Amino acid sequence: MAGLEGVEQPRRHASATAARWSPAVEDERALKALELFGNPADEEVPLPSRPESAATARRLAQVVILRHWKLTPRMTEDAVLLVSELVGNAVRHTGARVFGLRMRRRRGWIRIEVRDPSRGLPCLMPVQELDLSGRGLFLVDRLADRWGVDLLPRGKTTWFEMRVADR
Numbered sequence: 001m002a003g004l005e006g007v008e009q010p011r012r013h014a015s016a017t018a019a020r021w022s023p024a025v026e027d028e029r030a031l032k033a034l035e036l037f038g039n040p041a042d043e044e045v046p047l048p049s050r051p052e053s054a055a056t057a058r059r060l061a062q063v064v065i066l067r068h069w070k071l072t073p074r075m076t077e078d079a080v081l082l083v084s085e086l087v088g089n090a091v092r093h094t095g096a097r098v099f100g101l102r103m104r105r106r107r108g109w110i111r112i113e114v115r116d117p118s119r120g121l122p123c124l125m126p127v128q129e130l131d132l133s134g135r136g137l138f139l140v141d142r143l144a145d146r147w148g149v150d151l152l153p154r155g156k157t158t159w160f161e162m163r164v165a166d167r
Contacts, residue, residue: 029059030059030060030067033059033063037056039068040102041069044115045060049116050091051088051091053091053099057083057114058084061076061112062080064103065103071164075164079112081139082140082144083112085137086112086160089136090114090116093120094117096155100114101113101114109164110161110164111160113159114159115152115157116155117154118155118156119156120156121156143162146160147159147161
């Protein structure tokens with residue numbers, strides 16, 4: 001790398017990387033999250049407003065979409081990415097102690113909602129190719145079929161919907 005000649009770079013051990021992520025380990029973590037926090041398809045699940053809650057929300061979305069609703073891996077991947085973006089915004093921008101995650105399915109659609117106590121509206125910003133941040137709502141806008149914000153008496157719900165093929 002330019003400017004780093006002669007500087008030793010940390011080496012990653014292949015076994016450490018392989019042990020960190022695998023489909024079986026991720027499934028186990030997703031099922032554990034469902035057991036600990038509850039099913040967001042049954043009722044809103046409250047999660048602490050901390051960066052590590054994004055992983056919990058992703059796992060909950062994964063297990064519901066892939067295992068309970070039996071949707072495609074591609075749909076699951078896209079929805080999990082968007083959940084992560086909405087949760088990231090709730091954690092980063094609202095000052096809340098807790099946010100809620102809710103997932104709904106109806107004929108032809110899934111809807112995922114993140115509720116927080118802030119009435120500040122998220123803003124879709126123009127994104128440049130080299131931007132390092134500010135891409136969350138851009139991704140939601142590109143991958144979801146619909147998205148929006150519902151203002152509540154105390155806070156808001158930011159949501160997105162995706163079409164699904166019913167079998």
